[in-house]
Amino acid sequence: MDFTVLWAGDGVLAIGIVPPPSRMEARARLRQAVCEAAAQWQNLDIEAISVESTPGSSPRLLLAGGVAGLSLSHDEGISLAAVHLHGAVGIDVMRVQDIPDWFHLARDYLGPQVAEALSACPADQRPLALAQAWTAREAALKCAGLQLAEWEGAAPACRSHALPLPAPYVATLAY
Incomplete structure (x- = not known):
């Protein structure tokens, strides 16, 4: 999956992708890109990483041995994600x-x-x-x-x- 690292530092990683036209497919691809980026960033096996989503609460990134804050944002033609290893995170694109x-x-x-x-x-x-x-x-x-x-x-x-x-x-x- 192609993703671009937009920012990395202080235990935070922000990435972007060019999503497909379908909003549902864009969400799925962004979650996959987050897992791949986090695996590379933390030198982990991608099988040890997953995105957890519960209606009404912020998504979380499950990593081997812990949970990371996760935020996602979409606009037509672009999707962004941010991961914070040590706390909450927010990202927005417009x-x-x-x-x-x-x-x-x-x-x-x-x-x-x-x-x-x-x-x-x-x-x-x-x-x-x-x-x-x-x-x-x-x-x-x-x-x-x-x-x-x-x-x-x-x-x-x-x-x-x-x-x-x-x-x-x-x-x-x-x-």
């Missing part, structure tokens, strides 16, 4: 695009400070800035085990990194 109702979306989900910063941003740079802020919020929420919800005054505390992706994608890793 296609940069112009969103007509961006201000209300930002105010409601990213908070008033982000909405104001986006208002001050030149219009041609706003779609990228919005995508960066959105993926940072989604990744942090996933890391904290929280669902996307309207802004309540605080963001989960975690380390985060923007991931290097080709245009038109933006992604953030949080752990």
Whole structure:
């Protein structure tokens, strides 16, 4: 399986794949790529690694001798995964695009400070800035085990990194 390592460090691995068109097949291929990448990364037999998914909870990566945090994200044409050997992890990917109702979306989900910063941003740079802020919020929420919800005054505390992706994608890793 072809995958690209996007980031590795601090016990965290982030990978990406170009998925098939079918969402169901994309999920299956990403899980397989995660197992293969983790096997190479940790020098383990792939048979000793599996993905555990339970409805209503974050997926986990089962490794020989332990459990690792796992986060998955998909957008049309790209699928990403992050593994954290020592705790929770979140990853989010988004296609940069112009969103007509961006201000209300930002105010409601990213908070008033982000909405104001986006208002001050030149219009041609706003779609990228919005995508960066959105993926940072989604990744942090996933890391904290929280669902996307309207802004309540605080963001989960975690380390985060923007991931290097080709245009038109933006992604953030949080752990």
